[in-house]
Amino acid sequence: MNIENLEKRKLKSTNRQVIAKIERWAEEGVSIAHDDDNKIILVRYAIPGETVKINIYKEAKDYSIGEPIEIIESSPLRISPKCQYFALCGGCDYQMLTYEEQLKIKQNTVIETFRRIGNMEIEFTDIIANPSVFNYRNTETFKVNTKRKQIGFFRKDTKSIVDIENCKIAMPKINEALAYLRSTENFPPHNFKIRTTSNEDTVVNMIKTEKYEDTAVMETVEACGKKITFKISKDSFFQINNAVIPLWLEKIISFLDSEKSERIFDLYCGIGLITLFVSYFAKETIGVELAKSSVIDGNFNITHNNIETNVKIIEAAVEDKLPQLGFADVMIVDPPRKGLDENTKKTILAMKPKKIIYSSCKASTMARDIKELSSEYNVSQFVLVDMFSHTHHTETLACLIRK
Numbered sequence: 001m002n003i004e005n006l007e008k009r010k011l012k013s014t015n016r017q018v019i020a021k022i023e024r025w026a027e028e029g030v031s032i033a034h035d036d037d038n039k040i041i042l043v044r045y046a047i048p049g050e051t052v053k054i055n056i057y058k059e060a061k062d063y064s065i066g067e068p069i070e071i072i073e074s075s076p077l078r079i080s081p082k083c084q085y086f087a088l089c090g091g092c093d094y095q096m097l098t099y100e101e102q103l104k105i106k107q108n109t110v111i112e113t114f115r116r117i118g119n120m121e122i123e124f125t126d127i128i129a130n131p132s133v134f135n136y137r138n139t140e141t142f143k144v145n146t147k148r149k150q151i152g153f154f155r156k157d158t159k160s161i162v163d164i165e166n167c168k169i170a171m172p173k174i175n176e177a178l179a180y181l182r183s184t185e186n187f188p189p190h191n192f193k194i195r196t197t198s199n200e201d202t203v204v205n206m207i208k209t210e211k212y213e214d215t216a217v218m219e220t221v222e223a224c225g226k227k228i229t230f231k232i233s234k235d236s237f238f239q240i241n242n243a244v245i246p247l248w249l250e251k252i253i254s255f256l257d258s259e260k261s262e263r264i265f266d267l268y269c270g271i272g273l274i275t276l277f278v279s280y281f282a283k284e285t286i287g288v289e290l291a292k293s294s295v296i297d298g299n300f301n302i303t304h305n306n307i308e309t310n311v312k313i314i315e316a317a318v319e320d321k322l323p324q325l326g327f328a329d330v331m332i333v334d335p336p337r338k339g340l341d342e343n344t345k346k347t348i349l350a351m352k353p354k355k356i357i358y359s360s361c362k363a364s365t366m367a368r369d370i371k372e373l374s375s376e377y378n379v380s381q382f383v384l385v386d387m388f389s390h391t392h393h394t395e396t397l398a399c400l401i402r403k
Contacts, residue, residue: 016056016064019072022046025105027113027364029093029392030065041066044156045087045096047075058157065157077101082134083168090156092169092390099133099389106394107384110363118367120374126383128251131243133389137170138219139240141193142178149187151178169390170194171242173202180211193234198242205234216297221273223249228276228307231300235293237270241387248359248385248397249277252332255357255381255399256281262329265353267318267344272298274332279311282330287313288321319343322351332357339365345372352376356400361387363396370398377402 020033022043030042033054040063046052051073054066067087071078081087081095094102107124114122130136142151145161152164165182166175173196181188181204188207196202197219204212216233223246232238239245252274256262261283266275269287271294279285289295298313314321319341331353333340339362340348348356356377360366370379381399388394 016059017053017069018056018066019051019053022048022050022052024048025109027109027392035064039064043068044093046071047077047096050075050078067156085152085162085164088155089153089162089164090158091153091167093392095168095390099129102389103127103129103384103386106386106392109392110384110394110396113363114367114370116367117364118371118374120367120371120379122379122382124384125381126251128244128247128383128385130241130386130389134168135171136243136389137167137174137240138197138242139193139195139238140167140170140174141191142188144188144191146187146189151182151188171196173200177202177204177212181209184209195232195234203234221245221249221277223277224253224281226277226280228301228305230271230273230276231297231304232271233293233297236291236297237294239273239387244385244387244395245273248387248395249274251383251385251397252357252359253278253281255355256330263327264330264332265322265325265328266332266334267322268333268335269298269313270294270334272301272313274334275311275313276301276305276307278332279307279309283310285309285311286325286328287311288316288318288325289313290315290317319347322347327351328353330355330357332359334359335365337362337365340369345369349373349376352402354402358398358400359385359395361393361395363394366396366398370400373400 018035022031022033024032026032030044031046033041033043042065044067046068052068053070055069056064056066058065078096086095111122114120143161150161150163152162155162174194177194192207193205197217201217203215205214216231218229220229260281263284264282266287269275269289272287275287295315377400379398380401383397385395385397
């Protein structure tokens, strides 16, 4: 694909080009360089140590954002990306590096984030690598431009769609459904979502097609000797990496007492993925979730799997319901990217559970929250969970123990 075929970025226009040496990694997949006036340049798809000709496409007062248009001096770490759309499509950040190097970057970035935001020195006690670094995503939401007949993803920092025929990090059945949608006479009228499962049950949500249903899927997860089937409605959230989910669940369960004597709250519980598994290793488990579709799915999943543990899922906002639930030995929190709200943190500190298990896909808000909880809690376990290979996103898991 030729970069000239893409729409211009909807940002303050600039035609500046600079040659600079890439100095170090920063957050969100960018690296840092400086121009001749010592202004910071945030550069995508470039590796520290490289000398790069950079196209500056955004100018702010204190920094610029750019992309490499020529690698003048290449890093020995650079490899050829597997995807032909890499550095155009906005999905991946690190395909020019080996998977081992990607994991190093993620570890160092999270450690630096906790140092900067949480004023904490964190060491990883475990790394959960992705067993399938390509073709792992079970869900993709595709952007559509009907006038240009484009289906794909937004280019970084734009609303310009990069037209793609195949996504290397999507499960094969997603790409098969995408090919079908491209071949049909009825071009998709708007954005749509494709979801598939480990047994290749595939649906297309948000549009109607002849071949695929616009409906829920059933996904079976095996972990810790248990097998649970989950209904996932089209509006419900589910983790996107089927291979990593069991490893993540097993690590969470490893933080629990072996006597199965704990009262556990699973906050922001979604369809009950953690809740239902944890219930087999607890005295009582209560899930709290605001999204109605997820709560309906969660309670269906309890019944469908004939789960007879002491477990229930409640539809409510966490900040409203938590003070009414009484004491918990363990609180599991997997909040949205914005992290825990202030009222929830105050309630947790007042209720003083003996353990907090915190899973997050945004290290900066996690660092902020753990800093505020550190008056009463120490981090005993800290785990990188690579749920999102080739992207800058990380899932980080921590076990906090009351002092």
